[in-house]
Amino acid sequence: MPQPPLRVFLALGLGAAGLVATLVLALVASRVASQRLEARIESELADVAGILAGRLDRGLFERWRDMVILAENDTIRDPAASVARKRRVLRRAQETYPDYAIIGLVGADGRIEATSTGALEGISVGHREYFTQGRDGPFVGDVHDALLLATLKPRREADEPQRVLDIAAPVRGDDGRLLGVVSGHLDWTWARAAEASLRETSGAMRDVSALMLARDGTVLLGPAPLNRKTLPADLPSVAAAREGRSGTAAETWPDGRRYLTGYRQARGYRDFPGLGWTVLVRQDADTAFASVTDLRRQILLWGLVVATVAAGIGWFAAGLLARPLRRLAVAAAALGRGEPVAVPASAVREAQAISHALRVASSALQSQEEERRAADARQELLIHELNHRVKNTLATVQSMARQTARSAASLDDFTGSFEARLLAMSQTHNVLTANHWEGAGLRGILSAELEPYAGGRADRIRLEGPPVSLTPAVALPLGMAIHELATNAAKYGALSAEAGQVAVDWAVRTGTLSLRWRESGGPPVAPPVRTGFGTRLIRASLERELAGEVRLDYAEGGLACLIAVPLAARIAAA
Structure with a gap:
């Protein structure tokens, strides 16, 4: 019986080994890839749930804060104010956030004094939870059907009953006496x-x-x-x-x-x-796992394709290996017969090709390694920069809290002043974040700090100067200084009067920003008896941190402040 040639043995052996190896690798790759994909899908769903929960909590906190702020409104707290005036205040609050179905003021006796729509006034709600709980402090109730609101307009049988959340806060006089409760009824469509x-x-x-x-x-x-x-x-x-x-x-x-x-x-x-x-x-x-199933199917399919190709390559490779062996066998047979023998040359060209391929692969690998090291260096630089910024911010907040506490007359005074200064720092951070912390426009910082005090009137605030871009190191202290000037103007200066105005103009000369703050139309100004924290903060921020110069002129017609700050960043259009 004739023996099979060497090519058959080699082709069968290499083909079977390639087929098994390829299938095993395909199965392993499929399992690993599927596990990673499943983990990513699960993580995405958990992240979405976390994001939605966070948005709900922040949204209710903001509405809870709406009622707390509304309860501090002077018109709402004034027993002598007319119902019409209080109704206007409530209507403006509802217009600010239309998702409120209705906002009302309940008197201390439990009867509704005024509402944003004028409806339900005079009705007793003393038994309702938002009133009984809202007398003691801010209150948020869970979702329920709006029974009173349902009486205001007819509802078709196909309509779902309106549902609301009750949000309330106590209204107290200056002596701490309970004057009533403000309540907002947030439509569940929110x-x-x-x-x-x-x-x-x-x-x-x-x-x-x-x-x-x-x-x-x-x-x-x-x-x-x-x-x-x-x-x-x-x-x-x-x-x-x-x-x-x-x-x-x-x-x-x-x-x-x-x-x-x-x-x-x-x-x-x-x-x-x-x-x-x-x-x-x-x-x-x-x-959810459809992509995982598809991935497994594709990996297995391609595994079979690759295994089949591997078997073909094995057959071809076996031919390449068997051919020189046959030549050697022919040469050996000829030598045995005493005939002249031509010994086949070695496959040097293929070895050189492989060597060249390895050199190319090595060069590509080295290039990738250099890119990875550069990326690691960039990441380390970013981490150091982030740590530096966080430490500076924490140091500023710590100093601000300590100084505010020293000058505060009460806990409420400290809370209000400290939150206002944190908000000012947040406003400047927002402007910097919008520009990827590469710089912030001076006009943008001034607008962010002053627009809340303009009352919607363009004639209250005047800004004039060329476009200037500030580095974060300059923008943050300057933003805090402008906030202190704006707060002082709103409390005691020009912005506390109806006809008061603030004008800010600036220029840049030889790398130094010169900014002038002028107030007019406000009450007469007199130099302060003692230096307040605001003044100290302005001088510490600009003179000590930025090596700048601050001059305050308490002219009777209005405060004037001259600021000169060296710019450490480029000047460009803001």
């Missing part, structure tokens, strides 16, 4: 905006739905079949969220379908403690 933002945040994720659960597990917002239903407490995502955890769970819901669910409990924001809501973001498991 939450739809948060859900719409989820759609934008989820991006390319398909069939994603968000649910908001009350503390007892009732669905406040979600798919129509689940609205106002109570989810089982043993649902893994619900149970985990109630324990204060956040993450993602693959679970079977009451409808029998399997979902990938991201969960997060709303934990409140700053002073607002939150309502104990739970945010769930779910996606059908098959849809």
Whole structure:
């Protein structure tokens, strides 16, 4: 029986080895890639749930703060103010944030004195939770049907009942006596905006739905079949969220379908403690992992293709190996017969080609390594820069808190002054962030600090000067100084009077910014008896930090301040 040639043995061996190796590598790559893709998908859902919970908490905090600020309004706190005046204040507050269904002022006796729409006035709400709780401090109630508001207009049977959240804060006189309670009733459609933002945040994720659960597990917002239903407490995502955890769970819901669910409990924001809501973001498991399934299928398919090609290459390679062996066998046979022998030459060219390929690969690898080192160096530089900026900011806040506390007459005085200065620093940070911390326009900083005091009148503030770009090191101290001048003008200077005006003009000469602040039309000015913290802050920020110069002129017609600051950054159009 004739023996098979060497090419058959080599082709079968190399082809089988290539096929097995390729299939094993394809399976391993498929598993590793699938696990990473699944982890990324789960992380995305958990992130979306966290983002939505954060937006809900911040949104309710802002509305809670609206009522606290409204309760401090002088007209609202004035027992002698007419109902019409109070109604106008409430209407302006509602126009500022239209998602309020109605805003009202309830007297200390529990009767509604005035509302933003004029409706429901005179009705007793002394038994309502927002009044009983709002007398003691700021209060936010959970979602409920708007029973009183439903009486204002007829509702068709197909319409869903209007739902609101009650937000209230006590109104107290200067002596601390309770004068009433301001209450805003936030239309629950406000939450739809948060859900719409989820759609934008989820991006390319398909069939994603968000649910908001009350503390007892009732669905406040979600798919129509689940609205106002109570989810089982043993649902893994619900149970985990109630324990204060956040993450993602693959679970079977009451409808029998399997979902990938991201969960997060709303934990409140700053002073607002939150309502104990739970945010769930779910996606059908098959849809969520469709890309994983496709990836596995493609890897296995390409693995089979590569294995087949490997078998063909094995057959071809076996031919290349067998041919020289046959030549050597022919030469050996000829030598055995005593015939002249021509020994085949070695494959030097192929070795040189391989050597050249390795040199090219080595050169490419070295280039990649150099790029990686450069990227690491850039990242390290950015981290050092970030640490430097954070330390400087923390040092400024610490100094500001200490100095504000020394000059504050009370805790409320300290809180108001300190928050105002932090807000001023935040305004300048916002301008710098918009320019990627590469610089900030002087006009933008001045506008951000002064526009809140203009009252919507263009004639109150006048800014004049060329475009100037400031480095962050100059922009932050200068922004704080302008804030102190603006606050002083609003309290005691030109901006405290109806006809008062502030003019700011500037110029740049030989690398130095010269800025002049002038007030006019305000009450008479007299030099202060003692140097306040604001003045010390201005001098410390500009003279000590920036080696600048500050001159204050307490002229009777209005305060004038001359500032000269050397610019350490380039000057460009702002």
